[in-house]
Amino acid sequence: MKTLYVLPGRLAVSKDPVELTTILGSCVSVVLYDPLAKCAGLNHYLLTKLPQGEVASGRYGECAIPMLIQELERLGASRRNLKAKVYGGGAVLTDVQIGIGVGKKNIDFAFETLANLGIPVVEQNVGGELSRKITINVSDFNVIHRFINQDENSQVDISGRIKLEPIRKVKVGIVDDSATVRSLFQNVFSKHGLDVVGVAADPYQAREMLVKHKPDVITLDIEMPKMNGVVFLEKLMKHMPLPVVMVSSLGSQGEAALRALELGAIEFIHKPSQYDPAVIKQLGETLVEKVKAAASQKVLANRSQKKSDTKVEYAVSGLGIQGLKLIAVGGNTGSQDGLKAFLQSLNSDTPPVIVANSTLSSFIEAYIQKIKKNVSVRLSVVKENTHLTSGNVYFAPADNHIVVETQSNNFYAKLRQLPPVNGQKPSSDVLMASIASCERGGALGVLMSGFGRDGVDGLAAMRASGNVTLVEDPDLCAFPYGPQQAINLGIVDYVKSAGDFANTVMEIRNKRVA
Structure with a gap:
């Protein structure tokens, strides 16, 4: 039955x-x-x-x-x-x-x-x-x-899935040719309760450090002498795979960062361009969150081994939207492939889609170039006061939050320079909360793979204002933290694989509203 x-x-x-x-x-x-x-x-x-x-x-x-x-x-x-x-x-x-x-x-x-x-x-x-x-x-x-x-x-929560375990104290290794950055990262990690077990100035020192100290996760600079970080990452994943957060200067090429994610890096972060206390404080929150996300990969692998072979099938929500006006998509760690699958399945007349994804924002132009040939919608990066129109997908740029406001019954995206929220900038919470405040009943909030709470409160705000919500199936997420927390809060209308998102959008648009 x-x-x-x-x-x-x-x-x-x-x-x-x-x-x-x-x-x-x-x-x-x-x-x-x-x-x-x-x-x-x-x-x-x-x-x-x-x-x-x-x-x-x-x-x-x-x-x-x-x-x-x-x-x-x-x-x-x-x-x-x-x-x-x-x-x-x-x-x-x-x-x-x-x-x-x-x-x-x-x-x-x-x-x-x-x-x-x-x-x-x-x-x-x-x-x-x-x-x-x-x-x-x-x-x-x-x-x-x-x-x-x-x-x-201790194993099950009310989403019907294995409970997400807390992350124990994380052992971190730092690989960077800059002594200043090594010292800065070491201070940031120690201040936030992470255990720095080793540092290295180049990949050759890194190999010795990895063998001796066995960190849970490493930060790895892209630009280094003797061997660049992407080449070292490829060798590392073949012979000694472990979670890696890539680090780069703001001027680095996005193709290298995107290639690093394809090779198995978990996250990506920019080195600070200046070292004043305010910048370091923001960096600390974001960097620690990303390192914890990477370190949690082992916990999630253990969770995956415990999964039942029986797939959870959900009772279908009765909710839909007549005249869907706007789609907001949030997520961070591990969401790049699912997002690509979603965008490649969208019809050219899809209502405007706006994406806040802190993992991709640092190299969003490279990501757009990679996927644009296989999509029917137009892809672009948000600029100040961008008018949001159908058939377009808009991405938040690096180091900016985006908010949506209405002007003369039209939606406009605007940039905001605010501190990180839940360790993320751009933040899904900021985007979704802004939509909740200006649209009641005509928007769809989507939360994809991600580490931490970012996007959960924003999704709750959208649901409370009468909009419909959709999350990526936690069993199919690389990092199910956000989607599973949203399910537990009772704010989710649909749970689907990323590959089914586009069909779900059409279902929501066509469903009779009670």
């Missing part, structure tokens, strides 16, 4: 013989079924009351329960025949840190609401201190309930 996973903040109904399943921490699921109409469904809400100013959402019980009833009535159910089962609300602090005591509030809200609606509760399993998995068989309305024990709790 087909099994569909219901995401946090979503709901699903069916008359077909399927199983609907979800994982609950402090969240609550209300299962409703009509034995005469032979249909059933469940929701998964995180909190009770819709905040003022937000658009109605299944994240909140006061919306999720009426929405579930409405969807069942569309399938022929009668409210007077509905019966309810209630699950979840454990005293569990999940990844989303919803808060202590929220589980009980969610439980009380479910029972109070159902009583007011005159819907009898025929089964319940609520409270406790463990997460639980529930599955309803729509054919017979039977619900299988299973607690997730402490060992499993």
